[in-house]
Amino acid sequence: MDNIKNKVIVITGASSGMGAATARKLAQLGAKVVLAARREDQLKALVSELGDNAIYVLTDVSKKADLDNLVQQAIGRFGQVDVFWNNAGIMPISFFEEGLVDEWDKMIDINIKGVLYGINAVLPHMLERGQGHILATSSVGGLKTSPGIGVYSGTKFAVRAIMDTLREEVAQTIKVTTIFPGATQSELGHDITSPKIKAIYGNLTNMPKMDEEAIANAVIYAISQPDNITINDLVLRPLGQTR
Numbered sequence: 001m002d003n004i005k006n007k008v009i010v011i012t013g014a015s016s017g018m019g020a021a022t023a024r025k026l027a028q029l030g031a032k033v034v035l036a037a038r039r040e041d042q043l044k045a046l047v048s049e050l051g052d053n054a055i056y057v058l059t060d061v062s063k064k065a066d067l068d069n070l071v072q073q074a075i076g077r078f079g080q081v082d083v084f085w086n087n088a089g090i091m092p093i094s095f096f097e098e099g100l101v102d103e104w105d106k107m108i109d110i111n112i113k114g115v116l117y118g119i120n121a122v123l124p125h126m127l128e129r130g131q132g133h134i135l136a137t138s139s140v141g142g143l144k145t146s147p148g149i150g151v152y153s154g155t156k157f158a159v160r161a162i163m164d165t166l167r168e169e170v171a172q173t174i175k176v177t178t179i180f181p182g183a184t185q186s187e188l189g190h191d192i193t194s195p196k197i198k199a200i201y202g203n204l205t206n207m208p209k210m211d212e213e214a215i216a217n218a219v220i221y222a223i224s225q226p227d228n229i230t231i232n233d234l235v236l237r238p239l240g241q242t243r
């Protein structure tokens with residue numbers, strides 16, 4: 001884990017869930033963490049818990065200027081960005097017949113455009129330095145579709161395609177890692193409004209879920225590799241998850 005110490009690691013979606021859990025672990029390992037999300041109270045509390053090697057930057061990943069500012073703030077405070085994890089995402093899932101188009105738009109703006117804006121903001125800096133590591137959180141829904149998750153799944157297939165192509169373009173110098181989590185404990189889905197999905201989820205309360213630490217451990221595994229090794233894809237499911 002020596003090569004995590006002093007790395008400057010930017011995490012979007014760091015105010016809760018797997019982003020926050022990973023930030024905690026990375027800070028314990030001596031990384032400098034830059035936490036990005038919209039909810040200031042959560043970010044402030046996490047930074048005060050983590051101490052001097054953590055800062056937060058209020059960021060809405062659906063806004064290009066916010067991602068540009070995030071990278072500038074990270075460089076301003078810590079001098080460079082070694083690792084950038086595009087992790088922010090939302091999952092207000094529904095069936096197509098319900099026509100919740102505003103929620104489709106939000107998922108596209110946050111889950112797809114957010115990742116593109118993150119890559120756009122940090123890539124020139126990493127190319128100039130001739131090194132760096134970009135990660136993104138897709139989902140097992142980015143590998144396989146199922147009824148009720150069409151738009152979410154579409155955004156996560158897009159993340160996979162974007163990251164695969166990025167890897168093909170920059171593999172000489174930049175590490176590119178896509179994480180594909182299965183069901184994980186977090187706040188994800190708190191914004192589901194679809195009555196049909198709520199009815200189904202009511203029947204799935206006992207579905208197996210990983211804790212956020214499982215994702216933190218996977219991300220740390222990817223980041224802690226030697227300079228000449230790049231972990232491309234990591235798929236994690238809780239035991240018992242079949243889809």
Ligand SMILES: NC(=O)c1ccc[n+]([C@@H]2O[C@H](COP(=O)([O-])OP(=O)(O)OC[C@H]3O[C@@H](n4cnc5c(N)ncnc54)[C@H](OP(=O)(O)O)[C@@H]3O)[C@@H](O)[C@H]2O)c1
Nearest residue numbers: 013015017018038039060061088089139183184186187188
């Ligand atoms: N939990 C699962 O079962 C699961 C499975 C597969 C993939 N994933 C993916 O894992 C990632 C992290 O989710 P999680 O499970 O940890 O859920 P979570 O606890 O809901 O975390 C989502 C994070 O994204 C941030 N976010 C949402 N919209 C944003 C925006 N417009 N700008 C900036 N930040 C935004 C949230 O912060 P603010 O609200 O403060 O902005 C929060 O920090 C997501 O991409 C999700 O799709 C989760």
